[in-house]
Amino acid sequence: MDPLEIRNLKKSYGSVPAVKGVSFNLRKGEILGLIGPDGAGKTTIIRSVVSLLLADEGEILYMGKNIRDNPTYIRSRIGYMPQRFSLYPDLTVEENLDFFGDLFQVPKQKQKQRKEELYAFSHLGPFKKRRAADLSGGMKQKLALSCMLIHQPDVLILDEPTFGVDPVSRHEFWEILKTQSRRQGTSILVTTAYMDEAGQCDRVGLMFAGRILALDQPQELEKQFTDPLYVLHCPQPHEVFEQIYHDDSLYVANLFGEGVHITLPRERTEEQLRNYLQEKRLTITKIERIKPSLEDVFLKLMHG
Amino acid sequence: MSQIQNSNTADTVPMEDDTMAVSVRELTRNFGKFTAVDRVSFSVQKGEIFGFLGANGAGKTTTIRMLCGLLLPTSGQASIAGFNVYTEAEQIKMHIGYMSQRFSLYEDLTVRENIQFYGGVYGLSRKQIKEKTRELLDYLNLWDQANKLTADLPLGWKQRMALSTTLLHDPQIIFLDEPTSGVDPVSRRNFWLLIYKLAARGKTVFVTTHYMDEAEYCNRLSIMRFGKIVEIGPPGELKAKYHARTMQDVFMNIEHREER
Numbered sequence: 001m002d003p004l005e006i007r008n009l010k011k012s013y014g015s016v017p018a019v020k021g022v023s024f025n026l027r028k029g030e031i032l033g034l035i036g037p038d039g040a041g042k043t044t045i046i047r048s049v050v051s052l053l054l055a056d057e058g059e060i061l062y063m064g065k066n067i068r069d070n071p072t073y074i075r076s077r078i079g080y081m082p083q084r085f086s087l088y089p090d091l092t093v094e095e096n097l098d099f100f101g102d103l104f105q106v107p108k109q110k111q112k113q114r115k116e117e118l119y120a121f122s123h124l125g126p127f128k129k130r131r132a133a134d135l136s137g138g139m140k141q142k143l144a145l146s147c148m149l150i151h152q153p154d155v156l157i158l159d160e161p162t163f164g165v166d167p168v169s170r171h172e173f174w175e176i177l178k179t180q181s182r183r184q185g186t187s188i189l190v191t192t193a194y195m196d197e198a199g200q201c202d203r204v205g206l207m208f209a210g211r212i213l214a215l216d217q218p219q220e221l222e223k224q225f226t227d228p229l230y231v232l233h234c235p236q237p238h239e240v241f242e243q244i245y246h247d248d249s250l251y252v253a254n255l256f257g258e259g260v261h262i263t264l265p266r267e268r269t270e271e272q273l274r275n276y277l278q279e280k281r282l283t284i285t286k287i288e289r290i291k292p293s294l295e296d297v298f299l300k301l302m303h304g
Numbered sequence: 305m306s307q308i309q310n311s312n313t314a315d316t317v318p319m320e321d322d323t324m325a326v327s328v329r330e331l332t333r334n335f336g337k338f339t340a341v342d343r344v345s346f347s348v349q350k351g352e353i354f355g356f357l358g359a360n361g362a363g364k365t366t367t368i369r370m371l372c373g374l375l376l377p378t379s380g381q382a383s384i385a386g387f388n389v390y391t392e393a394e395q396i397k398m399h400i401g402y403m404s405q406r407f408s409l410y411e412d413l414t415v416r417e418n419i420q421f422y423g424g425v426y427g428l429s430r431k432q433i434k435e436k437t438r439e440l441l442d443y444l445n446l447w448d449q450a451n452k453l454t455a456d457l458p459l460g461w462k463q464r465m466a467l468s469t470t471l472l473h474d475p476q477i478i479f480l481d482e483p484t485s486g487v488d489p490v491s492r493r494n495f496w497l498l499i500y501k502l503a504a505r506g507k508t509v510f511v512t513t514h515y516m517d518e519a520e521y522c523n524r525l526s527i528m529r530f531g532k533i534v535e536i537g538p539p540g541e542l543k544a545k546y547h548a549r550t551m552q553d554v555f556m557n558i559e560h561r562e563e564r
Contacts, residue, residue: 037488039459137360164482166359166514167552168559193486196517196552208488238500255493257520257539295517299489 001064002027003155003187004049009058011044018044020210021058026155027203029185031177035198035294036207042191043083046159049189050080062155076104079148079156083163089133093124093143096132097150104151111150118146121176138169145176156180158190162197174200198294206298213301218294225292225300230273232260233286240282250276254299261296322386325350325477325508326371331380333366340366342531343380348524350476353499353509355519355539358528359559364512367528368479371510373397385476401475403466403483411455415446415465418454422469440468444498460491467498477508485515496521516551525551527558534558 004026011019019041026032034042047053049060051071060067062074087096097118101111119125122142127135132143141161148156156177162170174197180186181202190201198204198218205215214221234240241255251273252263264273270289277284326348333341341363348354358364369375371384373393382389385399409418419440423433441447444464449457454465463483470478480499484492499509499521513519519539526536535542535558539551548554 037459037491038486040488163485164514167516167555168359170514171556194515195489196515238497242497255496257517257522295489302488302490 003063004189005059005061005064006045006049007059007061009045009048009060010056011041011048011053012056017210019048019055022210022212023058024205024212024215026187026189028187029181030202031181031188031190031200032203032205033198033201034189034191034205034207034212035193035195035298036191037193039209040207041210042207043159046082046157046189046191049074050078050157051075077153077155079151079153081144081148081156081158081161083159087132087140087144087147090131092129092131093135094128096143096147100147101150106151114150114152118149121179122146123172136169138165138172141165141169141173142176145173149180152184152186154186156186156188156190158188160191160193162192162194170194170197195293195295195298204294206294206301208298208302214297221294221297222292225297227266228264228270229290229292229296230262230264230270231256231258231288231290232262232277232282232284233288234259234282234284236283240284243280243282244277252300252303254296256295261290263296263300323349324383325352326354326382326384326510328367328371328382329380331367331370331382332378333363333370333375334378339531341370341377344528344531344533346526346533346536348508348510350508351503351506353503353511353521353523355522355525356510356512356528357514357519357525357555362528363531364528368510368512371396372400372402372479398473399476401470401473401478402481403470403478404481409454409462409466409469412453414451414453415457416441416450418465419468419472423472426473428472436472440471443501444468458491460487460494463487463491463495464498467495471502475507477510478502479510480512482513482515482518483511484518485513492518516555519551527555529558 002025007023009019009022022045034045036042044053048055051067051074065073067074088099091099097115098111106114119128124139124142124146127139132140135143145161162173165173177188181188201218203216204218204221205212207213232240237255237259241253241260245253251265251268254261262273274287324347328347329345331341331344332339344367356364366375370377370382370389373389373396377389384396387395387399389396410421413421416437419437420433423436428436441450446464449461454462484495487495503509511522519525522539524538525542526533542554543551546554546557548557
């Protein structure tokens with residue numbers, strides 16, 4: 001049985017719909033990422049799943065039980081890390097872990113063993129006497145995660161855990177999540193606004209305006225993008241983009257930092273593209289066929 | 305003018321050059337025994353979009369606080385829009401704009417009222433506010449939203465508004481902190497097109513970000529580590545140097561060097 005099942009979830013705030021009918025399952029031992037901009041509905045889904053918010057419509061089943069009827073059942077069995085997780089700043093790293101260990105009623109002997117395991121993979125061991133307030137942003141996030149893992153939950157739910165964290169700490173954080181899912185079989189539902197984190201997930205749901213536009217393994221999502229994709233390498237991509245984007249009957253152009261991405265419809269050839277660009281007399285250093293990134297996929301889905 | 309020392313660093317910074325928006329030379333800041341910023345030298349041209357990268361704790365924030373005239377350096381020189389960070393901090397504040405990651409707008413005011421309010425904060429006259437409002441609504445393409453409550457706008461529009469309030473006092477240099485994180489891919493591109501437009505008008509844009517996709521849009525990047533600038537150059541050159549496909553790879557490569 002899948003630990004979590006979300007069926008046709010809907011939620012509005014007053015007249016503003018936040019989630020417009022979302023369904024998905026969180027499978028045993030997988031990392032499922034919901035990726036999308038602020039306001040896409042990610043946090044509303046998370047808060048509904050952890051029973052802090054009552055959905056207008058739809059059902060959420062945790063281990064087959066409807067959470068509406070059993071809110072405490074899910075709360076005691078999951079680890080939930082909200083966007084602004086409040087560690088106790090005056091407590092040390094170790095005291096924070098002890099506190100959450102007691103809170104989740106983990107036996108003392110077990111707590112000791114769990115702490116050693118958590119220190120080992122979070123690299124927080126050398127800092128166990130440091131106050132939480134004095135940790136760097138990345139370390140705070142790792143401590144918050146460790147506190148949520150001390151009772152070895154089967155399901156871990158994280159809302160934008162890497163927001164504002166530097167790329168190196170983000171990488172480490174994801175490594176911890178992967179270890180946890182691979183070794184312990186923990187099922188992890190995580191949200192992020194950073195597209196570059198999609199590749200870290202087993203499956204990814206691309207979210208926009210209250211809907212999941214697509215949900216699959218990252219490489220499968222990329223395969224859905226079947227039209228030929230090119231990058232125009234150029235010194236001033238935005239100038240090239242401004243010159244050509246309005247001719248969208250010919251192709252679709254998107255600005256990237258490295259250059260302009262061009263999607264050709266099936267009936268157009270690369271030669272036609274080259275000729276067209278030559279006529280425009282644009283400064284382009286190289287035209288290269290590339291594989292689509294998830295950002296390309298997202299842009300295509302948004303364009304409809 | 306004092307003689308320019310023949311430094312062995314590759315980019316020696318001329319201090320008196322009016323094509324430069326930011327000139328920093330051997331800038332250092334100690335906190336007790338800890339050196340947060342360690343003899344950093346670089347310069348940013350007018351109209352350049354300059355990305356300022358580094359892990360948490362690398363010294364970015366300390367550097368930026370000095371550049372904004374909020375923190376005095378321990379040693380070294382820095383001039384911002386031609387003003388000296390030691391003696392002209394107040395002028396610096398009048399010539400820079402700052403937009404933070406989670407910007408603050410008054411949700412209960414309309415777009416127009418927000419611009420007017422911030423105009424007042426910056427001490428613009430009524431006439432100036434009127435002119436500026438018109439100019440910014442034009443530039444940001446916000447006319448249709450002008451009388452709507454800020455709370456009702458999608459995030460992409462709010463972000464444009466936040467930028468517009470940063471531009472009210474016509475700053476020479478604009479500091480943006482992770483400006484497009486949390487924004488959808490389409491709005492992100494529209495925002496960057498606005499940034500390029502600003503740069504084309506001669507504004508200097510200083511971007512700090514942890515988001516390597518965003519870094520790719522900058523003309524030039526610097527990467528700080530342990531208080532020093534360890535790399536500086538256009539994203540394309542840095543990627544070529546590290547044989548990396550993305551800036552993310554460049555960054556990870558630099559961070560995993562063992563030496564210190």
